Amino acid sequence: IENQDLVIPKFILLPLIQNALSQGYNSMEKYPRKIKISVFEKLISLDVTNHVNHHIEDQKANELIENYQARLHYEFENQHTLIMNSNAYTFRSNVILKF
Numbered sequence: 412i413e414n415q416d417l418v419i420p421k422f423i424l425l426p427l428i429q430n431a432l433s434q435g436y437n438s439m440e441k442y443p444r445k446i447k448i449s450v451f452e453k454l455i456s457l458d459v460t461n462h463v464n465h466h467i468e469d470q471k472a473n474e475l476i477e478n479y480q481a482r483l484h485y486e487f488e489n490q491h492t493l494i495m496n497s498n499a500y501t502f503r504s505n506v507i508l509k510f
Contacts, residue, residue, distance in 0.1 A: 417510055419455070420486050424448070426479040427459045427504045434470040435461030435502055455508045463502045470502045471495040483508075 431444055441462075449456040464470060476495075483491045483506070490509040497503065 417453075419508075419510075420482075423482070423486065423508065424455070424457045424506070426475055426482075427457055427506060430470065430473070430475055430479075430504065431459045431461040431502070433475070434467060434473065435464050441500075453510045455510075456505065458503065458505045460501050460503045463497050463500060470497065471504070 428446060431446075435444065444461040445459070447458040449458075480493060483493060487508055492507040493505070495502070495504045
């Protein structure tokens with residue numbers, strides 16, 4: 412990050428990766444877990460994709476994600492975007508943090 416005075420909250424990106432590890436399938440060869448992070452001057456984007464776990468109703472409906480949404484609102488108010496969606500095979504979560 413070019414701006415050395417920019418303060419990024421500790422572990423702010425970790426919950427999306429934790430959710431992919433704990434809620435999704437991770438050992439299947441066809442739809443592996445993917446983590447992509449992009450950093451710009453005043454923006455951080457994290458995109459996490461994993462294979463859908465068909466044994467749970469909704470991968471985004473859990474306490475970890477509820478707490479994460481509350482933390483994002485506390486730390487960034489309206490300066491963030493969190494999108495989670497899935498299809499028959501993959502679950503994708505994306506967070507964008509603006510500074």
